Amino acid sequence: MFCATPFGGSLDTQNSVSIHGKDIVKASAGTKVVDKTNTTDSTVKNLKTVKNSTKTKKVVVNSVKMYKKDYKQMVKTINNYEDSKGYKPSTYSWKAQGLNITKKSYLDAINRYTEFVKKFKKDPNYVNIFNAYKYVVTSDSSNKNIKKSASLPLAGELQGKKGLTLLQKYMNKHLNHRDGGPSTFAGVVKSKVGDCWGLADWAAHQLQANNYKTRIVQGATSASSRHRWVQVSIDGKWINFESSLVTKKYGSKSYSKTCARVSKIIRTL
Structure with a gap:
């Protein structure tokens, strides 16, 4: 699958409370x-x-x-x-x-x-x-029962949006996109390269191993009608993780940059 250039401490005291002005009862928050x-x-x-x-x-x-x-x-x-x-x-x-x-x-x-x-x-x-x-x-994505392995190198390491940034950096350093490359998780694990399908599958597995709610989605670009990437649910909102554009081939872009709009949900993990 091809991807075109993207478009686009301490508790407050309760014993005394000062009144500021004439209309409010105010204290600091935490x-x-x-x-x-x-x-x-x-x-x-x-x-x-x-x-x-x-x-x-x-x-x-x-x-x-x-x-x-x-x-x-x-x-x-x-x-x-x-x-x-x-x-x-x-x-x-x-x-x-x-x-x-x-x-x-x-x-x-x-x-x-x-x-x-x-x-x-x-x-x-x-x-x-x-x-x-x-x-x-x-x-709890720090669960020690999730074991790291050659296929799951980031298991137990990712949490929240910071985890997405860590995943982006890992993929940029260790994987790359290749047209016609492996289109499955197993293929990417073996070869360290993949097309958009393979990279999306690989990223989804890493996120799933860290207890993220994840789905693989599909949409059309100028080069492909079936481009795939990943979305992650954080705080009730689906956030894009563009598993192809984070690679060096596409300029090491931020995971949130996309090159297609969702037209189909392939599967939810």
Whole structure:
């Protein structure tokens, strides 16, 4: 397959909060992450079965602004709960932000909001919520159970967008594109060159071995109606990894540069 030249640390204190101006209750922001690890079995297609580790991260947001509309809704919800149950909830779920707020934190915010109203005779624009939290699940690409090999030299080394940059550099240094070259993963492993099909297949295997959600896609260029490359899902968005254009033959371009638009999804790994 041919490819034409592309177109194209520390937690904030909650004991004292200064009021800046007349309309806001303000503090600095930050995050803290607490990890818990769960291990599940997963069969990697075209690879041997390995154990994939997933991390459940408790992300603590030290300080986040809650504007007046959301604050009024929180107070209303808490009051309705108390009227129904006879006591306040242990946690308030702030759905608009996907965050949970503990009783201690929301009572602190209500107290600061109320004090502001007493002092200035009007509502603040927002109040800071301290130590709200949420849980997120991510894959652990540093899983030591994924073994490196001649065919998977980057296993356990790649994570996030930085991992894509590392893959780009590896392919540029160790592989190259060749018209009429191998069009499969195995062929590229053996010869260190490949056409766009082979390079896409090779890159997809490396990404799959690092727990990326990956798919091989196809589109038309000025030289081929069936050019292939890879897309990777990061933070819910599909990002292009142009496995041919990163090679020296095509000028060692960034992985995000493309020479075709997706017309067909070949397979998702």
